[in-house]
Amino acid sequence: MDFLAGCFGGAAGVLVGHPFDTVKVRLQVQPVDKPLYRGTYHCFQSIIRQESVLGLYKGIGSPMMGLTVINAIVFGVHGNTMRFLEEDTPTNQFFAGAAAGAIQCVVCCPVELAKTRMQMQGIGEKKASRKTYRSSLDCLVHIYRQEGVRGVNRGMVTTLIRETPGFGAYFWSYDVLTRSLGCEPDSRFIIPKLLFAGGMAGITSWIVTYPADVIKSRLQMDGAGGVQRYSSIMDCVRQSIGKEGYMVFTRGLTSTLLRAFPVNATTFATVTLFLMYARGAEEAPQNQQSGL
Numbered sequence: 001m002d003f004l005a006g007c008f009g010g011a012a013g014v015l016v017g018h019p020f021d022t023v024k025v026r027l028q029v030q031p032v033d034k035p036l037y038r039g040t041y042h043c044f045q046s047i048i049r050q051e052s053v054l055g056l057y058k059g060i061g062s063p064m065m066g067l068t069v070i071n072a073i074v075f076g077v078h079g080n081t082m083r084f085l086e087e088d089t090p091t092n093q094f095f096a097g098a099a100a101g102a103i104q105c106v107v108c109c110p111v112e113l114a115k116t117r118m119q120m121q122g123i124g125e126k127k128a129s130r131k132t133y134r135s136s137l138d139c140l141v142h143i144y145r146q147e148g149v150r151g152v153n154r155g156m157v158t159t160l161i162r163e164t165p166g167f168g169a170y171f172w173s174y175d176v177l178t179r180s181l182g183c184e185p186d187s188r189f190i191i192p193k194l195l196f197a198g199g200m201a202g203i204t205s206w207i208v209t210y211p212a213d214v215i216k217s218r219l220q221m222d223g224a225g226g227v228q229r230y231s232s233i234m235d236c237v238r239q240s241i242g243k244e245g246y247m248v249f250t251r252g253l254t255s256t257l258l259r260a261f262p263v264n265a266t267t268f269a270t271v272t273l274f275l276m277y278a279r280g281a282e283e284a285p286q287n288q289q290s291g292l
Contacts, residue, residue, distance in 0.1 A: 008274050010071050013267035014063050019056035020259030022047065025119045027252035028217045032244045036123065040254045051122070059118030062136035066111035073104040078171065090179075094172035101167025102160060109159040110152050114139040116220045147223075154223075158216035158233060166209040174201035195265040202264030206256050211249035213256075215240070 023043045030036050037043035047055040081096035082088065114136040122131055133139035143151045177197035183190055206213075215236050222230050230236040240248045 004274070004278075007071050009267040009270040011064065012270040013263040014060065016266045017259040017263035018060045018063070019044075020255050020263075021115075022056050022058060022119045023255040024252035024259070025116055025217055026123070027255065028214050029116075029120060029221050032248075040252075040258070043255070058121065059115040059136065062111050062114035062118060062139070065136055066107050069107045070104050070111070073107065074100045074167070077103050090172050090175045093175040094168040097171030098164045098168035100171075101163035101165075104167075105156065105159045105163050108163060109154075109156045110140060111136075112159065112216075113143065113152065113154055113220045116217055117143070117224055120221055120224070155216045155220040158212055158219055162209045162212035162216055166205045169208045170201050170205035173204040174198060177201060191269060194268045198268030199261035199265035202260035203257055206253075206260050210253055210256065214249050214251060 023040055026043055026047070027037060027040065037046055044056075051058075077100040078096045081099045082092060085092040085096065114133075117139050118133060118136055121133060133142060140152060143154075147154070174197055177200055178193070181193045181197060183193050183197070187193065215233060218236055218240065219230060219233065222228055222236070230239065244251075
């Protein structure tokens with residue numbers, strides 16, 4: 001039941017947050033010498049004007065496609081780890097979340113690779129005449145044929161660096177907030193409290209891991225146009241800092257934080273309502289505490 005609730009919640013979160021993610025990736029990857037966008041709002045405007053509203057949803061098939069498997073791994077690993085650790089404490093929530101984040105990278109990395117390539121495809125074009133990839137699956141097949149298994153897993157190390165502490169921080173902050181807010185089953189404002197806790201937990205996890213996300217996006221786009229700029233993670237870090245300064249690690253952060261709150265709030269609200277109808281209103285918040 002937690003698995004199904006997580007799938008519905010995750011799907012709702014993707015629909016709400018994908019436009020912000022597209023803007024984030026565009027800002028992270030654009031060249032510093034000839035930037036296409038001046039900032040978050042200008043990027044939104046440009047995409048809608050040049051590519052229509054659908055341009056904001058480029059690459060959405062990949063996260064939707066991998067959503068079921070990713071949520072199954074996250075919910076399963078987190079729940080089993082918490083049962084193994086036995087005691088439900090914020091610290092154990094962090095370790096369980098970190099374990100879930102690390103293991104789901106096996107699916108998350110290829111999914112985000114396809115998403116990133118699709119989001120950067122056909123910038124400024126309304127027509128689909130020059131698209132390299134027809135869909136997210138076609139994108140992965142194309143990458144596999146050209147670069148093999150290594151190509152499909154491009155950015156795996158940086159994904160691990162981002163997801164492991166990111167999920168740990170997410171579950172830890174959510175647990176601390178729900179305890180502080182008093183999210184008891186009989187609370188009159190249980191939904192607003194969970195919305196707030198989920199949204200803030202999402203913001204916390206992104207602030208912790210955003211620099212790694214910038215490097216991940218750059219490495220996953222590297223070589224897409226036939227020219228490879230970076231030889232390693234550290235080379236990407238050095239080149240990025242050397243050309244753009246340390247502020248490069250905040251590029252696209254505004255869009256990400258704008259996305260983080262509604263996405264996680266939507267996800268938690270959807271999961272909570274699903275569990276309320278499926279198990280009863282009293283049981284839903286308790287399962288949220290142990291399953292998320």
